Amino acid sequence: MNGLDELLDYDEVMATHDVVIGLEVHVELDTKSKMWCGCSTDFGAAPNSHTCPVCLGLPGSLPVVNRTAVESAIRIGLSLGCQIAEWCRFARKNYFYPDMTKNYQISQYDEPLCFDGEVVIVVDGQPQVIPIERVHMEEDAGKTSHVGGAGRIQGADYSLLDYNRAGVPLMEIVTKPVLGTGTKAPEVAREYMAFLRELMRALGVSQARMERGNMRCDANVSLMPKGSDELGTRTETKNINSLKSVEAALRYEICRQGAVLKRGGRVVQETRMWHEEGYTTAGRSKETAEDYRYFPEPDLVPVAPSREWVAQLRATLPEPPAERRIRLQAEWGFTDLEMRDVNGNEGAIDLIEQTVSAGAAAASARKWWLTELARRANEAGIGLDEVGISPAQVAALQSLVDDGTLTDNLARQVIDGVLAGEGEPADVVAARGLAVVSDEGALAQAVDAAIAANPAIAQKVRDGKVQAAGALIGAVMKAMKGRADAARVRELVLEKLS
């Protein structure tokens, strides 16, 4: 499949065309219960264990709106600068698919809860306006797994349906056409997604993990000749499941459409599928789009949030993530480079902040989370917040280093213990006997023994080759099983051999 599309060089497209993008982002809320029923939204449970007559769409069942989901939607809308409707309704989107238990999705159509917003993000130091069309509420569908036939619906032996996800609250955040991105449309899209992810977490409404499908993006893109103000034909790319893919998919589509236009062709309005290997393929054509027969959902009453309620929710909004980053960088005294590292690690800013408020110095907190713990997270392929050690434990660990109980090396062994479930850092130190030996007598004995065992090296040091002391220090540390302060050992070795 790959390589079928002719691509024009990106810079060549940019030289002759302006890019217009539009993003439709779906965010799964992590409310405790589903949108219309009391079933749990927990991820990863046994198939169909979180279901009831309502989310299974059994005959006679009726939906009841989850108030927390409406609250989350309003808070998202307010954070995106949207107006909040005084009165709006849900609508039924009718289509047949086995993962929709009712064969219609309860969504919103021409009366979204939130509309007409705007946010400004920063891309390579430049502000970029993202106009927001709407934020509306709907429900997620179940999950289909095709068995046999390489996992595709065509040729599958049979398909399995898991309705645990059916009815999980879903927010759809739609931008208006985004103009003025210059040559940076793909980067803008990526930054916008990163911005939304950070916002969702700051609001505490969603984990917004793209790899788990908590946050999904459909990216629209079209080209128009420079100087024209007539929008070109757009394509909509689906199946984008990482920040990197948003950027890559848009870049690919821009180059593909550029090539089509250059040879005098016409861009077909269609849905395209992104493939992780780095290309898109045509999906269904929008020109034969389905008729969803929308109409107002008669099983639900209109949502009419009072202005008082909206004002209350506005008061609960967190500090905007971008402003928070600027504030924390100043408080922590990090350089731009250091802060970029923090920002580049998902969740690091929260973990460092919590570690600092648990008593650690900012620099120490940064050191642990961005080196030792980041390494372990990478190796395990998990998030920094999933490593298994809490910010409070990291702060406790650092305080043991600060008071000389532990060296950095010993501290790493303490982390092993904490991750192995051996308790708090102090418990691990005690149980594993990891504290630095500060008994000068024992240290002196070990130094003497090392000198005696390595007379040739000792002579070199005496002769002034101070760097040879390293081998002696290593021998002492080995004998002490790492539980010594290397600097102090060095002092003792040099003292004895001077």
Next chain:
Amino acid sequence: MNDTIHATAAELAARIASGAQSAEEITRLHLDRIAAVDEQVNAFLAVDAERALAQARAVDVKRASGAPLAPLAGVPVAVKDLFCYQGLPTTAASRMLESWVPPYNSTVVDRLLASDLVILGKTNLDEFAMGSSTETSAFGPTRNPWDLGRIPGGSGGGSAAALAAFEAPLAIGTDTGGSIRQPASVTGTVGVKPTYGGVSRYGVIAMASSLDQPGPCARTVLDAALLHQVMAGHDPADSTSIAAPVPDVVSAARKADVKGLRIGVVRELGGEGYAPGVEARFAAAVELLASLGAEIVEVSCPHFVHAFAAYYLIMPAEVSSNLARYDGMRYGLRVGDDGLASTEQVMRASRAAGFGDEVKRRIIIGSYALSAGYYDAYYGSAQKVRTLIRTDFEAAFRQCDVLVSPATPTTAFRFGERLTDPLAMYKSDLCTIPANLAGNAAASVPIGLADEDGLPVGLQIMAPVLADDRCYLVGAAVEAGLTEQWGGPLLDRVPALKEKAR
């Protein structure tokens, strides 16, 4: 036996409470009656004898222990086969759900059980409640006890016929365009469509969500009120359920006094297309109300003439969406799954085989009405008409306390007479549709037999939203006046059914 099966629910409840007759005996006598006559009537799709008897015995035990009894404790009730009731199939009279046993109870069933009523079984209806005769039931029509060659009305013909055949003293129905009131009218029984949102729809198989309303069916107005009291009230599981106290329908039924009440006769609900016998009985009922001290005024509801057209767009539109879930994928009938057919092919085959013609007709009309490009002209316009009808009611209720009309333009027609002419069939609901569109309360009570065919005629009483009690007040007054004139209840004149030897 006759004494028991002819008794009112109120009387049976009194006997049970006083210990004069056990709930078990009462239930057994009704089960016997069903066994003896239902082959002719076909009111029941399922009879739940064992469980009913166990429920009755539990009431007797409760009474013996001295525990307080609910007002209708131990009284048998028949439930339209649209209400989910665990342990029995809930079929909606469709092949599609022939063997579907719900894993949960509808709120109404839960409330019946919580008030210790005894559920005899499930009654027949038009398929998915679509029809006015029970002829669209996949399991054969129900026959009208007044004339077994005629329809018992629909969709709730099974519930109404069960009452008229003395198979049950109480029954539950649903009313989307007249499915409680029209069967009540043609069987000489009482049926009430409460205010929309007055009774929970949770667990009731939906036809048209914005119109469907469960309600009580009985042989007397007081019995209907007692049952209404059990069924009604706010249910958090139904978002459209009204959070307001239930109108005091039982007191109203007992009061039965219309002195000083202003009663409006709706000019648009009469005249051409109405049978002479229906008009004559209606005129006599209005005269009776006047003689009882009511003030009769003529009112005009000019938009009612468009109600029928609006209803036949809104209802099928909602039907087309509500019935989409029956696709053979998760439950119910599944056809054509030969291991090779695609999902779409199995869905298509299952729906083709599972639904009857009338259901298909409405799905097609509704899908069309909602289609892009037609929505404004059809569904959108119909909603505007709906608003105008609501406005008509509001204006009328400024001039009077209740409105009256015939419940249906004709008496019970013969089987097959309208089956091939959908428009003629739909006209059965001409008088009842406006109250569904506006959401207000309405009832049908018997007002005698038409001269030309000797078949029952019903009076429709329409009251404002949440003034359901006025239907009972007027209904009970009419009932008392006419029963006195007749020298006994109208149903005393229903021909005796031949009982099968046991």
